[in-house]
Amino acid sequence: MAHRIALIPGDGIGLEVTPEGVRCLEALARRPGLDFEFTEFPYSCEYYAKHGVMMPEGAIDELSGFDKILLGAVGYPGVPDHVSLWGLLIPLRREFQQCVNLRPVRLLRGLTSPLRNRGPEDIDFIVVRENNEGEYSEIGGRLYDGLPEGMAIQSTVITRKGSERVLDFAFRLAQSRPARHLSSATKSNGIKHTMPFWDECVADVGRRYPDVTWDQFHIDILAANFVTHPDWFDVVVGSNLFGDILSDLGPAIAGGIGVAPSANINPTGELPSMFEPVHGSAPDIAGKGIANPIAMLWTVVMMLEDLSEQQAADDLMGAIEAVTGEGRVLTGDLGGSASTREFTDAVLAHLNG
Amino acid sequence: MAHRIALIPGDGIGLEVTPEGVRCLEALARRPGLDFEFTEFPYSCEYYAKHGVMMPEGAIDELSGFDKILLGAVGYPGVPDHVSLWGLLIPLRREFQQCVNLRPVRLLRGLTSPLRNRGPEDIDFIVVRENNEGEYSEIGGRLYDGLPEGMAIQSTVITRKGSERVLDFAFRLAQSRPARHLSSATKSNGIKHTMPFWDECVADVGRRYPDVTWDQFHIDILAANFVTHPDWFDVVVGSNLFGDILSDLGPAIAGGIGVAPSANINPTGELPSMFEPVHGSAPDIAGKGIANPIAMLWTVVMMLEDLSEQQAADDLMGAIEAVTGEGRVLTGDLGGSASTREFTDAVLAHLNG
């Protein structure tokens, strides 16, 4: 049976890297027993320009029938974030209860960290971000707007259920890794209500995983430690906002946003999980064919793992690192001059050869 | 007339570095026309152990009569944060309306950044943090605590007045620096109520400073850019939480927390400003006499500047950088083996020599 994949290339370089992901999947599908069925959806800022919405009514329903969603990037200058992101990306994450956002931070073979004296053996962890609640709640508003006494208030909502399901996922993930260690991001010394509550959830869930060691850091010093002690980390778990910050900072020490993959996971499997590179639409380089496809290809690896196609996942990851390891074919962000397509060609040569 | 300084050495290494700051001030006071009068207050976790409070009733009143407060560090294992921090540090910041927290990030001469290929010319900016409201509001609580449906809610409050006064300070500071550039930390794409409001305040205040260029970054990519493009930044302004994160991450790229100074400023000057190194009480190294005093000495420089003692400030900063530049006398965190006292001795030798 073919895996049914919904493709949403989206905007900007999303349109350029998504086809490269598909090329790799098609190459892998030449093997017996592996098959994909792709359906493309044009939901994007361009779609919005034509139809006044980012996606039509019924889109969520239709997408819910797929096994997985592969997303390029959403957002483009001229379309405000509350339209593009809150009209597509965030509703998908929420409607499909993708409450776990997974973002591996690993220095690929051949790539250079901006950190002095740090190599692949020092930088290998994964950020697990709560993806549905927390600081991104829509609860809030303004008072006395436009007046000197004006203010805006917004509530962070952290629920036990929402915390436990992401923490459970994170501890289980830690169990599966050699170091079996988890670090939680907190700020309970400054944020007195929600963060101590989060800490209690961590302690409670942690008790169920006696074979995992865990610690916690306030987010300020945790961010600093990503720079000074990246080797301390294995699985790092945080709220929606803290996870967001850490999962952009992580890639910064490991080759940049052009290589960073991510997965929005529905842990129950009842609704589709969604896979997207971290980079966004990158309007500054869009349309030039020079975007780094690594983030998308690695994202495809994560999708294959989630589909339990471990062999295909390993082979694709191996091919990506074979190319980075050789260092001859790299895109501009990594100091090379290859095009998006040329990099993928090199990966495909390894995959087929 | 002597400057009246309240000293609160506090806890842990605060007790070790504060006297070093005082030694430098006393050395400077041998000059004609410069004089200090010190009064020491024992408010600390030790004080709490004896008296059940971090500071006695009336302490705020008494401290309000001083010109400036020099604080070592607050907090110690065994005393929960809501006692130590919320019983001393945070009330002082709030009661004295120290709504601006200033944290310079500059790579001192002779020190090595953990960032490959980055030197002093690349790392020279200052983080301006809103210090009284925002994400640290105490508004919130729990519902269904202890039950599976439990939750905690906490409100971020951003006011126009609170934002404008820190932004005004930040733009003015940018005006005084050669690059005349300001970057604002936001997250208006994910945090829909408070952050767009903050952005509007930035735009409004920015219009009053046509000679300052400014931009804004979402906090996730801003944190990443501290690592990948530290040279982009001049004055960086953010909310209480964002400023907190950035002002720990900043020092991480510039020699570590052992060198990072800070000032809690009341811009009206009607109530005392407070000066404190960023490092905290550092229980792991407390009592050994090995803490790096640079953060405290640089903090003293900031206090001197705020007292309009620019010459003394320049001389002390010059002496600190003369010692780091020589690289012979450095504490363990910077790869040397000097004690707290030996480092200060070296600074004093330059100051007097």
Ligand SMILES: CC(C)[C@H](C(=O)O)[C@@H](O)C(=O)O
């Ligand atoms: C100790 C803590 C409450 C404090 C803060 O977050 O304000 C500290 O991290 C700081 O930056 O001064």
Ligand SMILES: CC(C)[C@H](C(=O)O)[C@@H](O)C(=O)O
């Ligand atoms: C675009 C934005 C709303 C989004 C987020 O913060 O979730 C992005 O930064 C991400 O990390 O996927």
